[in-house]
Amino acid sequence: MSKLSGVIRTVVIIAILISSISCDQITKSIVRSQVSSDEQISMFNNSVTLMRVENSGAFLSLGHALPSLVKQAILILIPVLVLLAGIYFVFNRKDIQSTTLIGICFVLGGGIGNIYDRIIYGSVTDFLHINFGLFETGIFNLADVSIMVGIFIVIFDTYRTKTLVESN
Known part of the structure; x- marks a missing residue:
């Protein structure tokens, strides 16, 4: 896939970010208002379970027991700085392949x-x-x-691009 340019590129970036953030926040809002903290709703022959868990740590609750100031630095300040750098990157680097750009936007939307x-x-x-x-x-x-889909897209596109370059 080639590079996107101009207004279309900006619209794609904003659309993916807004869609990712909106889907996430709408579903979380529904869960917060409709599912109690001790409730478990099983679906698809118990293969999928809907439950509400408030995770005060990072991935798989890592860091949930850290002191408050350390936790804020590691779980809020650093991610905010990384997300801001990512947003700057996608809006200012015009040489990113379209597929990679889309993947990065999914990662950023999920992170936000x-x-x-x-x-x-x-x-x-x-x-x-x-x-x-x-x-x-x-x-x-x-x-x-959204984050996992974005990572998969970036890895796939990196592999695809490397394979295309090696075959030429």
Whole structure:
């Protein structure tokens, strides 16, 4: 895929960011208002469970027991700085391939959704758990899905681009 340019590029960036953040925040808002903290809703033959967990740490609750000032620096300040740098990067680097740009925007949108929760609520609302026997996840939210989709897209595009360059 080639590089996007001008207004179309800006519209794509903003559309992905807004879509990712909106889907995440809408689903979290529904869960906060409709699912109690001790409730578990099983779906699809118990393969998917909807529950509400407030995660005050990072991925898989890492850092939840850190002292408050350290936790704020590690879980709020550093991620905000990284997200701001990422936003600057996608708007100012015109040489990013379109697919990679889309992947980075998904990562940024998910990161913004989770950091918003952490700043506003003091924790991130997670609510989905998947268990397909051999494959089981931790509890996650749609921001996490956006981040993982974005990482997959960037890795895929990097591999695809490397393969194309090597074959020429």
